Amino acid sequence: MTHGHAFPPMTTIGPGDKRYPALSRGFNQRWIASPEYVRLVGSPAGAVRALSEAVNQHPTDPDRTRITVRSGGHCYEDFVCGDDVRVILDVSPMCGVYYDPGLEAYCVEAGASNWHVYSHLYPLSGRALPGGSCYSVGTGGHVTGGGFGLLSRQHGLTVDYLYAVEVAVVRPNRTVDLVVATRDDPGTNLRDLLWAHTGGGGGNFGLVTRFWFRDLPEPPRNVRLAALAWKWSEFDKAEFGKLVTAFGGYFRDHQDPDEASGKLFAMLKLNHVSNGEIGLVAQIDDDDPNGKDALADFLATVDGAIKPESGQMSAPMGEHPPVRDMRTPRVLPWLTATQALNSSGENRCGKYKSAYMRKPFTPAQIDEMWAYLGNVRYKDYVNKEALIQVDSYGAAINHPPHDTAVPQRDSIMKMQFQVYWKRTETASAIDRHIKWIRDIYRKTFATSGGVPAINDLTDGCYINYPDGDLDSGEWNTSGDKWYTLYYKAAYPRLQQVKRCWDPLDVFRHQQSVRLPKARVEGTGS
The missing domain is CATH 3.40.462.20 (Vanillyl-alcohol Oxidase; Chain A, domain 3)
Structure with a gap:
């Protein structure tokens, strides 16, 4: 079990900090941002606080308003590190991997990389995520997009085992709640939130802090x-x-x-x-x-x-x-x-x-x-x-x-x-x-x-x-x-999840799930 945090639960990096240039870009050097600050988040509670502060701050530059979340930071497009980014919330310090008896599932924190998961989960449990071959990819993005890898033809996708997800979400009044959604939730909205994280892509609905997986396969000896x-x-x-x-x-x-x-x-x-x-x-x-x-x-x-x-x-x-x-x-x-x-x-x-x-x-x-x-x-x-x-x-x-x-x-x-x-x-x-x-x-x-x-x-x-x-x-x-x-026919349902859980469209980028258009009274449209 790797719950402990040797560092403070949050660290803020501004433009004057020598770490700022490295933390304002992802793995893909094509995209480099100039945010007001980068905040390293080390716990779910820290995620709530960091997101609450960010969403209630007034931008100093009207052209930079986006709040983005980074896990591993591969950044194939400028969804995390773009010219319009005001704040980057980096969850890489949240990298715990452990068994959670309360949910009877293996918990993987959103900042854990693929290799961190393989090298910690397998020795402790004999189980594995059927994820990708690039060691530095973060689970926060890999899983939410429907990650696959060398075990997937034998055992399916990572999301085929996702049982629960914990997400910091922004309410209409700009308060932030930490929500756990499971596959077995009696409420439709919670079940839909879990479903949306089984392939709906990262950066769409909230800040993911933890995943829980059930019935994970055993890789070959x-x-x-x-x-x-x-x-x-x-x-x-x-x-x-x-x-x-x-x-x-x-x-x-x-x-x-x-x-x-x-x-x-x-x-x-x-x-x-x-x-x-x-x-x-x-x-x-x-x-x-x-x-x-x-x-x-x-x-x-x-x-x-x-x-x-x-x-x-x-x-x-x-x-x-x-x-x-x-x-x-x-x-x-x-x-x-x-x-x-x-x-x-x-x-x-x-x-x-x-x-x-x-x-x-x-x-x-x-x-x-x-x-x-x-x-x-x-x-x-x-x-x-x-x-x-x-x-x-x-x-x-x-x-x-x-x-x-x-x-x-x-x-x-x-x-x-x-x-x-x-x-x-x-x-x-x-x-x-x-x-x-x-x-x-x-x-x-x-x-x-x-x-x-x-x-x-x-x-x-x-x-x-x-x-x-x-x-x-x-x-x-x-x-x-x-x-x-x-997304094919799944997109309208993803839009409904967006309307329920991110009604202010806080989590957005060039290809984020769009809020559905408002119904027009009397038209039925």
Whole structure:
């Protein structure tokens, strides 16, 4: 149990403090704020006090009025660290992980990082959250957006186990209450508040302080881990197409979570040609007696489909360093393997886009990915840190035990388009990086308005990989609004939760859940 606080429950950092520059930005160096202050919150009671003070203060700058909450601070967009931010409430000091006998559930405080949860929860309980592979991601954002990771095809999403959430909420009279909402609450409003935090995204309804999880799965005693790479120079368009088709076809055909193959998770790293390598990482439950053969079958299906010969991974790929010495799969304890894969890359600037795939890629999509990654288009573009990461998906994710706010429950893959650059690069170079990712995304989904619209092939976007371009009529001509791409039919219900629990719209950003429009008397609208 890690309740204790060695530091004061709140610490306020102003512009004159030497810590201010580091705490006014997130992991993504693209976004740097200039808030009046950053407040580090160390307890639920401290969260209530900090939020109450912030919401009742008068802004000194009318252009900076937002109050934002930071957990891990990955900040793919400027939702936390933007030019209009007045106060950042940083909950990272709240990182306790313990069993709560009162709620008969495992409690994880909102400031705990993924690695903090894995390294504390598993040794104490033998249980684990099926969360992500980036160690520094905070649970406050990861869980609320419907976090997933290498155990998710076997055990589902993090939110499939969420039983209760504690939230500091702002009332219409600007007072602040600390509310605990559980899955079993008799009141509809409380149940809806819990539901909204099972995929409704962070920064929408209040300041989350604690999560409680029930029936958490036990991870495998051992996993079998493989990492390999192919030289880009050995690929032509046909071989690239065979690789991508084989990967998608495998996960289309292996969606049973009770089979060993349904417990296999893989990441295909389709790096830009200038990286020199295309990579593949795969993990399977080695406790399953068929796990070894299932992994061998997967590698034979993907690696065996192409002429380029695979070897050891040697190049960094997106947020992951090279996973070395695993061309021949190795058996490792689950926690050891998780630590080996845990990374969040360097501190740098980045832009991201996402897509849920219900089916394997079409030939037209493969053609565009090849063209943009292989310099057929953008012939003079060179960036080792530009890539499309394709994650396996589905299986247990597509059989949720409870109703959640995550509507994408029949996909077989999830895509993350990524591009990184140094903050010191010229404005024209930065514009080119952003233009590259915008163009490859728009061309990949050219038949559905430049985005993965809701149709039989694609199923929208992942709120934890937010993309401000989805608001734009220039980059999204699909007819599906940004909120439809993230939330589909769940959005109106999320709006009702917003009206109930954040009626003053305190928690807002470019793509926050909007308050529903007021009903017009006599119209029924």
